[in-house]
Every structure is written in C-alpha cells, then in structure tokens.
Amino acid sequence: MSDLITLTIDGRPVQAAPGTSILRAALDSGIYIPHLCDHPDLEPVGICRLCLVEIEGRRPTVSCKTPVEEGLVVRTSSADLDLIRKVNLELLIVNHDYNCQSCVKNSKCQLQKVTSYVGVDEKSLRRVRKPELDHPLDTSNPFFTRDMNKCVLCGICVRTCDEIQGDGCIDFAFRGTRTKISVLGDKPILESACVSCGECVARCPVGALVPVKFEEPAYEVETVCPYCGCGCGIIVGARGGRVVSSRAVPGNQVNRGSLCVKGRFGLGYVNHPGRLTALLIRKDGELVEAAWDEALALVAEKLNSYKGDQFAAIASAKCTSEDSYVIQKFARAVMGTNNIDHCARL
Ligand code: SF4
Ligand code: SF4
Ligand code: SF4
Ligand code: SF4
Missing domain, CATH: 3.10.20.740 (Ubiquitin-like (UB roll))
Structure with a gap:
C-alpha cells in the first residue's frame, strides 16, 4: 500500500x-x-x-x-x-540594482526566472521605484563578494549560516528600505565570525553573493576533496586544462551537499606553477627528478639510520583514520618511538 x-x-x-x-x-x-x-x-x-x-x-x-x-x-x-x-x-525588488549583463548570475538567476514568470521588468518597476540603494560592495573576503544592492532579502544566507554551517554570523539589520543582511556592527564580513565556507554563496538565488574567481567550467567531474580525511564529495569544474570551480555533490552521504572553505575555494593549488608534479631527491646538493623505486629505496635507507627517539612521525590531516593508524603503528612497532603527532587540520 x-x-x-x-x-x-x-x-x-x-x-x-x-x-x-x-x-x-x-x-x-x-x-x-x-x-x-x-x-x-x-x-x-x-x-x-x-x-x-x-x-x-x-x-x-x-x-x-x-x-x-x-x-x-x-x-x-x-x-x-x-x-x-x-x-x-514589485515591493521586494523595488530597489534592486538591475544590471544583468554585467552580473555573474545572468541566466542562472532565480530573480530573472521569477520576474519573467510574473511579468515584472525594470521598465514596469519605474512607476514604483524609490531612490536606488547605494550599499558599498563588501570585498573584504578573499573568496566571495557581497553586493547588498542585488540582495532580495530572501534570508537564505542567514538560514544557511545558522542551520547548515552553525555559525550564525549574519542576520537582517536596519529597517524598511534600508534593511540588509549584515554582520554584527555592520562591519566587513572578514571582521566577523564568518569561516568563509561559502555555503551561503552556493545558495544565494541572485547575484548578491558571488565568488571572487568565477569561470564557467567547460565540463565537470565528480570526485573526492583532496584536502582532508573527511573525504567530502565534490564536483570539480575544468576549462582549458585548469580547475575553475568546485561544488558539493548534492546528497553525498559524507558531506550532505556542504563543503568547507578548502574544498570550495582552495583548489587553485592544482594549477599553481610552484606545485610539485614529480618526485625529487637531492643529489650532490641539487634536487633532481627520480622514479618511485629510487625514491622509496632512498627513504628506506634513510629510515634505517634512525632508531628510537631520534625518529618522529607527523601524520597529515589528509590521511584517513586507517592511514593514521598505520603510521602510528609503524612509528611504535618498527621505529620504536612514541614520538607521534598529527596536524589535526589543514
Ligand atoms: S541578480 Fe539577477 S536580476 Fe539582478 S542583476 Fe543579477 S542577474 Fe539580473
Ligand atoms: S541569500 Fe542572497 S539574496 Fe538572499 S538574503 Fe542572502 S544575500 Fe540576499
Ligand atoms: S561563508 Fe559560511 S560562515 Fe560565512 S556567512 Fe556564509 S555561511 Fe556563514
Ligand atoms: S577539506 Fe573540507 S571540503 Fe575537503 S574533505 Fe575536508 S572538510 Fe570536506
């Protein structure tokens, strides 16, 4: 039934x-x-x-x-x-800063969809328009920009920060046509308790919260965040051989559609020119490329020259719990030391 x-x-x-x-x-x-x-x-x-x-x-x-x-x-x-x-x-968007052509959200904007359905446009708004808002852009955050002139006061960011991120650093402030979303003391968001997770940016239906770096990906690939052992599901967007975007896998059992600042905004290192893309070992004072066999043999040889408290193991937050277990076991059982530490986060 x-x-x-x-x-x-x-x-x-x-x-x-x-x-x-x-x-x-x-x-x-x-x-x-x-x-x-x-x-x-x-x-x-x-x-x-x-x-x-x-x-x-x-x-x-x-x-x-x-x-x-x-x-x-x-x-x-x-x-x-x-x-x-x-x-x-009309009352909701009477002060809206319509400038779709230069807006990152153009063609993906929920307000465009709603206005098109309801039959309201910039022209029809002129009869009710009040002086336009002049909220200064908040560019303090290195990862996203806040433009409250485009905000429709839907409160999605406020509820996201509260219900999903558990941070609660933004809320409605002021009254009437001056109402806006603000942090305590109406300061730049970087001076608040915001942890830059970007959850609010991902859910803002209009162009009020947008990433600083944004490029439409040519294609997307579902994968796992490379940063920490949580293993959040991410969808990485690429264009021209470069990573240009990252978003959470909706409904993923690990992260349930959420990401932290690293998984969402921190994948730029993939394209960094200083990134190591080959194994390097030092020969005669110079770092030179090496094959895996040669590099691992060198590591094994070096490990043999240390014993007990001469040795220390530092595990990485990128490791899974199982990897961390193996590292401590190796330090204790093979190297004979309790000098074991872990960078709990990156
Ligand atoms: S938020 Fe939407 S309606 Fe407003 S300018 Fe941007 S694309 Fe246009
Ligand atoms: S989610 Fe966007 S449009 Fe909605 S209140 Fe927040 S900033 Fe304004
Ligand atoms: S980025 Fe995260 S912590 Fe900052 S306001 Fe948005 S949801 Fe809250
Ligand atoms: S770094 Fe953040 S997004 Fe990446 S797996 Fe860890 S918690 Fe998830």
Missing part, C-alpha cells in the same frame, strides 16, 4: 510523501511556482510571499509552508493570485 498523498495541482494529479510542502510537491512534479526564499536544504519561512496558491475552500496561502493533504485541489495561478504576486514582487 502506497503511503504517498495524492492531491491535484493545476488539474494534474500529484503524489508526494506526507510532510512535503505543496511548493516542493509541485516543483518535483515539474509544475513551477515562483519562489525566492525557499530552499530544499532549509526550513521554509514564507517571507517572500511569492509562492502563493489557492486551495479549494480556503484563502490564498503560501505553498512553501503548507504541507500536502489527501485530496487537496490547488491552483497556482488566477487573476487574484497573479495580482497579489506581482505587487509582492
């Missing part, structure tokens, strides 16, 4: 698990309902008021916070809904 709930959305039968919001049930079935503040990784808050729907026998309601029920009959569009949605959107 199926425990799925069946409802009707825009005349189409839709099935969803109990507890699913009407918005997610519709989106998963290929029925678009405009939204800006909802994100599948986060608790719904219903603050953008764009995902309004009509449910037979009830007043218009936000679909992101309304769970599916057996037999519901839902409409995502009507003259009343469309009007309310349009006014809500």
Whole structure:
C-alpha cells in the first residue's frame, strides 16, 4: 500500500510523501511556482510571499509552508493570485540594482526566472521605484563578494549560516528600505565570525553573493576533496586544462551537499606553477627528478639510520583514520618511538 498523498495541482494529479510542502510537491512534479526564499536544504519561512496558491475552500496561502493533504485541489495561478504576486514582487525588488549583463548570475538567476514568470521588468518597476540603494560592495573576503544592492532579502544566507554551517554570523539589520543582511556592527564580513565556507554563496538565488574567481567550467567531474580525511564529495569544474570551480555533490552521504572553505575555494593549488608534479631527491646538493623505486629505496635507507627517539612521525590531516593508524603503528612497532603527532587540520 502506497503511503504517498495524492492531491491535484493545476488539474494534474500529484503524489508526494506526507510532510512535503505543496511548493516542493509541485516543483518535483515539474509544475513551477515562483519562489525566492525557499530552499530544499532549509526550513521554509514564507517571507517572500511569492509562492502563493489557492486551495479549494480556503484563502490564498503560501505553498512553501503548507504541507500536502489527501485530496487537496490547488491552483497556482488566477487573476487574484497573479495580482497579489506581482505587487509582492514589485515591493521586494523595488530597489534592486538591475544590471544583468554585467552580473555573474545572468541566466542562472532565480530573480530573472521569477520576474519573467510574473511579468515584472525594470521598465514596469519605474512607476514604483524609490531612490536606488547605494550599499558599498563588501570585498573584504578573499573568496566571495557581497553586493547588498542585488540582495532580495530572501534570508537564505542567514538560514544557511545558522542551520547548515552553525555559525550564525549574519542576520537582517536596519529597517524598511534600508534593511540588509549584515554582520554584527555592520562591519566587513572578514571582521566577523564568518569561516568563509561559502555555503551561503552556493545558495544565494541572485547575484548578491558571488565568488571572487568565477569561470564557467567547460565540463565537470565528480570526485573526492583532496584536502582532508573527511573525504567530502565534490564536483570539480575544468576549462582549458585548469580547475575553475568546485561544488558539493548534492546528497553525498559524507558531506550532505556542504563543503568547507578548502574544498570550495582552495583548489587553485592544482594549477599553481610552484606545485610539485614529480618526485625529487637531492643529489650532490641539487634536487633532481627520480622514479618511485629510487625514491622509496632512498627513504628506506634513510629510515634505517634512525632508531628510537631520534625518529618522529607527523601524520597529515589528509590521511584517513586507517592511514593514521598505520603510521602510528609503524612509528611504535618498527621505529620504536612514541614520538607521534598529527596536524589535526589543514
Ligand atoms: S541578480 Fe539577477 S536580476 Fe539582478 S542583476 Fe543579477 S542577474 Fe539580473
Ligand atoms: S544575500 Fe542572497 S541569500 Fe542572502 S538574503 Fe540576499 S539574496 Fe538572499
Ligand atoms: S561563508 Fe559560511 S560562515 Fe560565512 S556567512 Fe556564509 S555561511 Fe556563514
Ligand atoms: S577539506 Fe573540507 S571540503 Fe575537503 S574533505 Fe575536508 S572538510 Fe570536506
């Protein structure tokens, strides 16, 4: 017996698990309902008021916070809904700094998708436009830029920092048309408790939070982060033989779609000209390339000349627990020392 709930959305039968919001049930079935503040990784808050729907026998309601029920009959569009949605959107973006051609998010922007659906554009906004915002760009962080003139106050970054990263270093600040997302004391984000994980950047639906270095990858490859033993799943983007992007594998069992600053922004070393790409050993005072056999024989010979506390082993955070176990075993059982340490993180 199926425990799925069946409802009707825009005349189409839709099935969803109990507890699913009407918005997610519709989106998963290929029925678009405009939204800006909802994100599948986060608790719904219903603050953008764009995902309004009509449910037979009830007043218009936000679909992101309304769970599916057996037999519901839902409409995502009507003259009343469309009007309310349009006014809500106009108020939300009345100060938006429209400059799509020079925006990193151009063609991937949720606001473009919503405005196109609702029928609001820069021209139609002129009748309600107030003086434009002039928030200074926050370029303090070496990995991402914050442009609050493009922010739609969806709160996704705030909830991401709180619910996913557990950092809570950003929140809504000020009031009315001056409302913006800020850190404590409205300082540059680098002076806050932000750990530069970029989780908020990855989820911002518009061009308000963008990576400093961004190039559209020509192709992407799924792999494992090379930095630490956590082994997060990453999708690395490449172009012209260079690594140009990194993002988390959605739903990966290890990192559940999240990355730390190293996995997200730290892969530039791959293309660094100073990176070692061959084994080097010192001969007559000079570092020269060597084959694995030669290098390993040299290491074995050198290890034989140390015993006991003359020797120390320092394991790396890049190692798995199993690798770390083997290193301490080697130090204790073979080299005869307890001089063992570990750089707990990189
Ligand atoms: S955030 Fe979106 S709508 Fe705004 S300028 Fe950038 S691409 Fe255009
Ligand atoms: S910065 Fe982006 S994610 Fe944060 S509130 Fe503004 S639009 Fe939403
Ligand atoms: S980068 Fe990470 S820690 Fe910093 S504000 Fe965004 S989510 Fe919070
Ligand atoms: S360095 Fe960060 S992203 Fe990479 S595996 Fe470790 S925790 Fe995951």
